[in-house]
Amino acid sequence: MFSKFQKATDKLRTFVHKRTNYCRAFGRPPTMTKNSSSNPKIQTLYDLCNKTFTPSGSPPPTSEAIQRICSVLEFWVLLFVHKFNLGFACLGDELKNLAIDIDNISDTISPADVGLKEENPDEDRGHGFFGIDQLNRVARWAQPITYMDVYESDSFTMCIFCFPTSSVIPLHDHPGMNVFSKILYGSLHVKAYDWVEPAIIKESNGPDVWHVGDSVMEQRVVPVVIRMRLAKLVADNVITAPCDTSVLYPKSGGNLHCFTAVTPCAVLDVLAPPYRENAGRRCTYYHDYPYSAFSNQVKLGDEKETYAWLAQIETPDDLYMRQGKYVGPTIRV
Numbered sequence: 001m002f003s004k005f006q007k008a009t010d011k012l013r014t015f016v017h018k019r020t021n022y023c024r025a026f027g028r029p030p031t032m033t034k035n036s037s038s039n040p041k042i043q044t045l046y047d048l049c050n051k052t053f054t055p056s057g058s059p060p061p062t063s064e065a066i067q068r069i070c071s072v073l074e075f076w077v078l079l080f081v082h083k084f085n086l087g088f089a090c091l092g093d094e095l096k097n098l099a100i101d102i103d104n105i106s107d108t109i110s111p112a113d114v115g116l117k118e119e120n121p122d123e124d125r126g127h128g129f130f131g132i133d134q135l136n137r138v139a140r141w142a143q144p145i146t147y148m149d150v151y152e153s154d155s156f157t158m159c160i161f162c163f164p165t166s167s168v169i170p171l172h173d174h175p176g177m178n179v180f181s182k183i184l185y186g187s188l189h190v191k192a193y194d195w196v197e198p199a200i201i202k203e204s205n206g207p208d209v210w211h212v213g214d215s216v217m218e219q220r221v222v223p224v225v226i227r228m229r230l231a232k233l234v235a236d237n238v239i240t241a242p243c244d245t246s247v248l249y250p251k252s253g254g255n256l257h258c259f260t261a262v263t264p265c266a267v268l269d270v271l272a273p274p275y276r277e278n279a280g281r282r283c284t285y286y287h288d289y290p291y292s293a294f295s296n297q298v299k300l301g302d303e304k305e306t307y308a309w310l311a312q313i314e315t316p317d318d319l320y321m322r323q324g325k326y327v328g329p330t331i332r333v
Contacts, residue, residue, distance in 0.1 A: 040329035045073065045270070046151055046158065053272040055154035056279075057176055057250075061272070066178075069270065070245040073182040116162070116184065116266055116328075143167055146324040151331050156272035162324065163188070163261035170316045171258040171286045178272050179248045186265025187240040192254025193231035193288070193308065200230040202309055204294050228289065228309035231256065238262055256286060256310065286310040 052065045061069075143164035150158040161169070163186070171191070204226050234254045239246070240262075248254050259267070275281050291307040 042150065042158075042329050043331055045069070046331045046333075049156045049158070049270060049272065050153075053155040053178075055273055057178070057273045060249075061178060066180075066247060069180055070247065073180060073245045073268065073270075116160070144320045144322040145169065147321050148324040148326040150268075150326050150328070151333075152274060154273070154276075156270060157274035159269050159271075160184075160324075160326065161259075161267045161269065163259070163265050163267070165261055165264055167261045168319075169259045170319060171256060171288060171310070173256045173284050173286070174248065174250075174271065174275075175281050175284075176250050176273070177255075177275075177281060178250070180270040180272075181246045181248075182268045183239055183241040183243055184266040184268055185241050187238055187262035188265050188267065189238045189260040189262055190235050190246070190254075190257055191260075192233075192235040192248070192257035193310065194234055194252055194255055196230040196232055196307070197251070202228045202230070202294055204228065226311050228294070228311045230291075231288075231308055231310045233306045233308060241265070285313050285315055287313050 048065070048069050052061050052069065143166070145164070145167050146162040148160040148162070150160060152158075171193075205224070235257070246253075248257070273279070273281065275283050287310070289309040289311065291305075291309060294309055
């Protein structure tokens with residue numbers, strides 16, 4: 001028993017001791033005292049993003065700026081660890097290196113501090129209409145993903161996604177963008193790709209479709225050509241809170257990804273710069289095909305299973321997302 005207690009004490013002492021090195025690098029991280037909300041973490045995050053990002057995304061953020069933002073996001077994980085008595089064993093090495101004084105963390109911290117309600121999203125089933133064609137949309141019951149705008153400007157967007165179990169955001173890209181994702185609670189399966197450079201394009205026949213003209217003679221089968229681009233798999237795993245912040249970049253880190261909720265979960269995203277069609281940053285959805293599904297002259301050695309062909313598709317019919325209201329601390333702009 002004494003041995004276990006001493007080990008736990010040593011971990012805590014090491015954790016707090018490393019606080020000094022962190023403070024020297026980044027300054028003292030914000031703390032939250034009981035009965036005080038004068039410096040909410042969401043405000044600190046906004047201030048850092050506002051100083052770091054530009055509407056054009058140029059120049060790109062420095063590694064120090066990225067680390068600062070990740071540190072603020074990861075501080076929230078420590079709040080949850082303290083709240084639910086999870087212990088330091090569940091934290092990764094990067095989190096242990098954060099200089100956070102546990103004594104200053106209030107025991108009243110809850111999901112409400114980031115605008116979330118403690119409820120079971122699995123019980124929240126909504127009735128929606130699905131389909132791209134407005135004349136042929138299908139009504140069905142489904143669990144919606146709730147999207148909440150926290151802040152939006154020409155330089156960056158802060159938002160929260162609340163996922164019911166088994167809900168999916170299909171494979172999509174983030175052209176020219178940096179994205180910080182922090183899982184606030186729950187478990188999420190992430191599958192992510194990066195484009196192979198230089199681009200390797202493949203065209204193949206897809207399923208035939210009927211073309212209907214003005215007369216019977218004009219009714220014929222038209223072959224469809226699928227245009228695909230080669231991508232490399234960089235992530236295919238389940239991430240469970242508390243965990244490190246994931247960061248993707250314009251050309252690395254898994255710029256194309258899809259999310260599937262293993263349990264009810266919530267994700268805080270910072271997108272910089274945000275989606276803007278007039279600036280060439282349009283969200284595009286893709287379907288991934290195994291590399292082996294199409295023959296090609298590309299030599300990939302023994303790593304074929306880590307590559308896939310991605311084909312652009314329309315917005316999926318079964319993507320059911322609703323607008324929620326952010327009710328967390330007000331951001332001072």
